[in-house]
Amino acid sequence: MHMTEQPDRRLILVTAFEPSGDLHAAPVIAALKQRCPDWEIVAWGGPHMEAAGATIMGNTATDGVMGIRGATRALEVRKVHQEVLRWGEHRKIIVHLAVDSPSANLPLSAKLKLRGTRVLNLVAPQLWAWGEWRAKRVRSISDGLLCLLPFEERWFRERNFVAKYVGHPVLSRPLDLELVKQEREGLPPGGPRILLLPGSRTSEIRANARLLGRAFELIQGRHRSAVATVVCTTDATARLFREQFERIPSALNVRVGGLEGAIDWSELALAVSGTVSLDLARQAKPMVGVYRTSFFSVLAAKIVLKAPYRLLPNIIAGREIVPEFIPYSGGPEKIAQAALELIGDGRKRAQASDDLRRVAASFGDRDPGLLASLAVEHLARAGSMTNVALDSIVQNKAIPADHDALTITSTEY
Numbered sequence: 221m222h223m224t225e226q227p228d229r230r231l232i233l234v235t236a237f238e239p240s241g242d243l244h245a246a247p248v249i250a251a252l253k254q255r256c257p258d259w260e261i262v263a264w265g266g267p268h269m270e271a272a273g274a275t276i277m278g279n280t281a282t283d284g285v286m287g288i289r290g291a292t293r294a295l296e297v298r299k300v301h302q303e304v305l306r307w308g309e310h311r312k313i314i315v316h317l318a319v320d321s322p323s324a325n326l327p328l329s330a331k332l333k334l335r336g337t338r339v340l341n342l343v344a345p346q347l348w349a350w351g352e353w354r355a356k357r358v359r360s361i362s363d364g365l366l367c368l369l370p371f372e373e374r375w376f377r378e379r380n381f382v383a384k385y386v387g388h389p390v391l392s393r394p395l396d397l398e399l400v401k402q403e404r405e406g407l408p409p410g411g412p413r414i415l416l417l418p419g420s421r422t423s424e425i426r427a428n429a430r431l432l433g434r435a436f437e438l439i440q441g442r443h444r445s446a447v448a449t450v451v452c453t454t455d456a457t458a459r460l461f462r463e464q465f466e467r468i469p470s471a472l473n474v475r476v477g478g479l480e481g482a483i484d485w486s487e488l489a490l491a492v493s494g495t496v497s498l499d500l501a502r503q504a505k506p507m508v509g510v511y512r513t514s515f516f517s518v519l520a521a522k523i524v525l526k527a528p529y530r531l532l533p534n535i536i537a538g539r540e541i542v543p544e545f546i547p548y549s550g551g552p553e554k555i556a557q558a559a560l561e562l563i564g565d566g567r568k569r570a571q572a573s574d575d576l577r578r579v580a581a582s583f584g585d586r587d588p589g590l591l592a593s594l595a596v597e598h599l600a601r602a603g604s605m606t607n608v609a610l611d612s613i614v615q616n617k618a619i620p621a622d623h624d625a626l627t628i629t630s631t632e633y
C-alpha cells in the first residue's frame with residue numbers, strides 16, 4: 221500500500237433507482253463531464269446516465285429492473301447497496317449525488333457518509349407531503365438538497381436545511397415547435413380529442429390502463445366522434461397497455477413516444493399522476509389526474525399524506541386547478557364525469573389553461589442540469605455546502621470564487 225497524490229482526479233458516485241431519476245441525472249453528468257473532464261463519474265443508474273458519460277456499474281433505473289414493489293424490491297435495493305459499498309470500500313468517493321428515491325438512496329447515503337463522503341440530493345424528498353418527522357434524519361445525512369419544485373426551497377430552509385431550487389427539467393427547456401409539428405402528423409381526426417397517459421412503470425399501467433380506457437368509453441358514449449391517443453414510453457409498455465384489454469376500445473390509438481405532439485393535438489388529457497402533469501402544464505392543456513390503487517392504500521394515504529393535493533400542478537398552485545383522483549380506488553364514472561364537465565364548459569377549460577400557464581411560469585428559466593453540476597463541483601472542491609454558496613451558484617451560474625480547490629489524497633490498494 222502506498223500513497224499517491226492525485227490533485228485533479230475526483231470520484232463522484234451517482235445513484236438512481238427509477239427511470240425518472242435516470243433522466244434527471246443525465247444532464248447533470250453531461251455538464252459535470254464538460255466542466256471537469258478529468259473527474260471520474262461512476263453510477264448505478266440507466267442508459268441516459270451512461271450516454272451522458274457516466275461509467276455504469278449496475279442497471280438500477282429501468283422499469284424492468286427496479287419496477288417491482290414490496291419485499292422483493294426491498295431485497296433488490298439492499299443487494300445494490302451491498303454492491304456499491306463493496307465497490308467503494310477502498311475508493312475515496314468525494315460526493316454521492318443521490319437522485320430522488322429517498323427510500324433507496326437515504327440508507328446508502330448514510331453509510332457512505334460514515335466513510336467521509338459528502339452527500340447531495342437531486343430531487344428533495346417530499347417531506348412536506350408525508351414525512352416532516354423524518355427531517356432530522358435527512359438533515360443529518362444530506363449536505364444539500366437540490367429542489368425541483370419552487371416552494372420547496374423555503375420549506376426546507378425554514379427547517380434548517382441547506383437547500384436550493386434549481387429548476388425542473390421538464391420546464392427548463394423551450395418547446396421545440398418543429399418537433400411538435402412532426403409528432404402531430406398521423407394523429408386521428410375527430411373530437412373531442414382525448415389524450416390518455418397511463419404512466420411509465422409497468423405497475424402504473426397495470427393499475428390504470430383499464431380505468432382510463434373505460435373512462436374514455438364513457439366519454440365516447442356522450443360524444444360519438446370522440447377519439448383518443450395513448451402515449452406509451454416504450455414498445456414494451458405499449459404491449460402491456462394493450463394486454464390489459466380483451467378488446468381495445470374503438471377510436472383508441474396506442475403509440476410509442478411523440479408526447480409533445482400528442483399534447484398539442486389533444487383537447488383534454490387523462491393522466492396518471494407524475495411528472496407528465498408538468499409536460500401538460502407547459503402546453504396549458506386541461507387534464508384530469510388519476511392514480512388507481514387499492515381501497516386500503518387510499519385509507520392509508522389519508523393518514524400518512526399531509527399535503528391537501530397530490531397532482532403537481534395543484535400542489536404548485538396551492539389549490540385544485542384541475543380535477544384529481546389521487547389515490548383512487550373507484551370506477552371510471554367519476555373520472556369520465558370530471559372530463560365531460562371540462563369538455564362541455566369552454567370557460568372552465570379556458571380557466572384551467574390560464575391557471576396551468578401560471579404554474580408553468582412559476583418555475584422560471586433555471587437550468588437544473590448546469591446548476592446541479594456546479595453544486596456537485598463546489599461540494600467536491602470545498603468539502604462543504606452552505607445556503608450562501610447555493611445562492612451564489614444559482615445567481616452567477618458559477619461556483620463561488622472564494623473557495624480554493626482541495627487537493628484530494630487518494631489511497632491505492
